[in-house]
Amino acid sequence: MRTALGRVRARAVDRPVLLVVPVVAFELVVFAGALVYLLRLSLTRSAVSGAYAAGTWTLANYGALLADGYLQGRLLYSLGLGGVVTAVTLVLGFVYAYAAARAGGVRRTVLLGAVLVELLLSIVIKVYAWVPLLAPEGTVNAVFVGLGVVDAPLRLLGSDVGVVVGLVYSMLPYVVLPTYATLATMDTTTVAAARDLGASRLQSVRAVVVPQATPGLLAGGVTAFAWSTVAFAAPTILGSPSQATVANEAARFVDITYDWPRAAALSVEAVVAVVLVAGCAVALVRRYGPRGATEGLL
Structure with missing residues (x-):
C-alpha cells in the first residue's frame, strides 16, 4: 500500500516537471543549437569565394578580432x-x-x-x-x-x-x-x-x-x-x-x-x-x- 501510494505521489510530482519539457527541448534546439553553430562558424576559415571554408578549423578570426582596435x-x-x-x-x-x-x-x-x-x-x-x-x-x-x-x-x-x-x-x-x-x-x-x-x-x-x-x-x-x-x-x-x-x-x-x-x-x-x-x-x-x-x- 505504501509503495503504491509513493508511486502515485511520485507521478503527481513529476507531472509539473513534464510540462516544461517541450519548452526546454525547444530552447535547446533553437537557442543552444544556434549558439553552437555560431561558435563552430567562428572557428572556420574565411574563403576566397564563398561565405566560409567548410570543414576547416582556425582561431585566426579571434586573433584578428582582438587586434582590430x-x-x-x-x-x-x-x-x-x-x-x-x-x-x-x-x-x-x-x-x-x-x-x-x-x-x-x-x-x-x-x-x-x-x-x-x-x-x-x-x-x-x-x-x-x-x-x-x-x-x-x-x-x-x-x-x-x-x-x-x-x-x-x-x-x-x-x-x-x-x-x-x-x-x-x-x-x-x-x-x-x-x-x-x-x-x-x-x-x-x-x-x-x-x-x-x-x-x-x-x-x-x-x-x-x-x-x-x-x-x-x-x-x-x-x-x-x-x-x-x-x-x-x-x-x-x-x-x-x-x-x-x-x-x-x-x-x-x-x-x-x-x-x-x-x-x-x-x-x-x-x-x-x-x-x-x-x-x-x-x-x-x-x-x-x-x-x-x-x-x-x-
Whole structure:
C-alpha cells in the first residue's frame, strides 16, 4: 500500500516537471543549437569565394578580432550604450510601474494597456515612429524652439541622443511589466507605516518600495541591457556610422564583405561580453542588494 501510494505521489510530482519539457527541448534546439553553430562558424576559415571554408578549423578570426582596435571600440561603445539605455529605462520603468500599481480601475487598465500595445509593435515600426519626432523640423525641435529652450533645431537624428531615445522607448515594456508584477503584490501598509514613522514620501519609496521592486527591476534591466547592447534597428535608423554597434558591424561582415566567420567571431565576443557584464551586475545585487532580489535569476 505504501509503495503504491509513493508511486502515485511520485507521478503527481513529476507531472509539473513534464510540462516544461517541450519548452526546454525547444530552447535547446533553437537557442543552444544556434549558439553552437555560431561558435563552430567562428572557428572556420574565411574563403576566397564563398561565405566560409567548410570543414576547416582556425582561431585566426579571434586573433584578428582582438587586434582590430576599431571593432573593439565598437564593442565598448555597444556596452556603454547598453548601460546608458538600461539606467534610463530602469528609472522611467520604475516610475511607470509604481504609478500603475498605485492606480486603480480604468487608469491602471489604460497604463498597462499602453505598455502591452507598445510591446506588440514591431521594433522597426517603433523606431521609425521617432524619425518625424526627432527630425530638425520635427515635433521635439518645434517644441524646444517654440518654448525658447534653444535658438535653432538640435541634431537629434544621427546622434547618440536619438539612438538612446529609440532604445529606451523600445525597452521600456520589458522593465515595466516585471516591475509591476512585483509591486502589484506589495503590502501598501508598509509604505504608510514608514510615513507614520516620519519618513518623507521619497524616503519611504527608497526604503520600502525600491527593495521590493528590485527583483522585477533586475529582470527587466538584464533584458534591456542584453537587447540594447546588440541593437541593430535603432542605430541604423536613428543613428549614423558613429553609432554603429557590434550588430551593425556583424551585419556588414555578412552582407558586404561576405566574411561570415569574422561576423560569427564578433557575435560570440559580444555574447560573452554581455553575459559577463550582466552576470557581474546580478552578482553585485545578490551580494549587496535586498534579500530575494535575484530570486529566479540565480
